[in-house]
Amino acid sequence: MSTHVHTHSATFVGFAMLSAASVWAVELPPMKLGLWETASTSSLRPALTVRTQVCYGAGTERELRAKAEAALKQYQCVTPGYQQSGDSYVYESACTIEEHKLTTRSVLTYQGDNSIHGVTTSGSDDGKPSHTMTGDSKWIGACKPGQKPGDTEFLNKEEMMRPPARPARDPAAASNLQE
Secondary structure, eight states: OHHHHHHHHHHHHHHHHTTGGGSSSOOOOOOOOEEEEEEEEETTTTTTTTEEEEEOOHHHHHHHHHHHHHHHTTTEEEEEEEEEETTTEEEEEEEETTTTEEEEEEEEETTTTTTEEEEEEEEEEOOOOEEEEEEEEEEEOOOTOOOOOOOOTTTHHHHSSSSOOOOOOHHHHHHHHHO
16 A cells, blocks of 8 residues: 555544544533634644634534544454543544554543644554644634535645645755765
């Protein structure tokens, strides 16, 4: 499996699991209804901040849970569920993606009912370094006119589609190679 596909699978599984809280004994606090904006970064592409807005309605969390449960089954995930400590929720899992075992640890910290900070670290037995995603979500207010619950908007699509910048070549290092 290519690194690109493996990484996106790991990312999807990690975020899907964050949405599946009702499957386990400890439930996450409900999301406040309305528009939520999330800014997330990844250790794989640290210069890029992905910004999304999601309109949450009464059934949005239920839909996300159903998608997460399907992903958990597809990737043969094993998890003890969430553990709560104050305003933070810790989730750990082990999934199988093709022949690789993926471990994930997520910590979500709720700051009242209008802000959530999350850190998810995923590692695999394929020898590649672990991958960390950090996200901050905040409640904006009512959904935009015309939005339906579940509607998602990527605020910086153009930036996300650009290939990552290559590191600048060090002229001194290049001249040393020629000698």
